[in-house]
Amino acid sequence: TAIADAAFGLFAERGFDRVTVAEVARAAGVAVNTVFNYFPAKEDLLFDRQADVEQRLAQVVHSAPPEQSAVGAVRADLMAALERGEPTLGLNPAAADFWRVVADSPALRARAREISENTEAA
Incomplete structure (x- = not known):
């Protein structure tokens, strides 16, 4: 978490493509x-939570009780996530900075598309 947090601070300040992994390591003290x-x-x-994001909806649907519809399970999970301020929903105050960093980098836009496709496939 400390490494990812240090990286995000640098990416938000200077842009993903202008920061090296060596600079991230130095900022994180590793x-x-x-x-x-x-x-x-x-x-x-x-995208340090990529695996969780990709599997989230599939896990919610697969673990729902038989009497609950897929839509009902997803809605219940979404409401619970909103209540606890789940950061991967993109609704917390830092989300705008996160998506600005993604939008400014072709590599990150490509990774975001990949995550979206993996989520859909799951």
């Missing part, structure tokens, strides 16, 4: 190899 131990690609520094 070695470059440590960054890559936790984040296989630079894009993963921003």
Whole structure:
């Protein structure tokens, strides 16, 4: 979390494409190899919750009781997530900065499309 937080601060300030992994490592107080131990690609520094996001709706639908519709299960999960301020919904105050960083980078826009496609497939 400390590495991802340091990365986001740098990305928000200077843009994803203008920040190196070495700079992120320095800001987080770790070695470059440590960054890559936790984040296989630079894009993963921003999309550090990618796996959770991709599987969320599928898990909600699959774990719903048989008497609950898929729509009902998704709605109930969404309402609970809104109540607890789930950051992956993109509705917290930092979301605008997050999506600005994504919009400004072709690599991050591509990763966001990939995440969306993986979510749909799940």
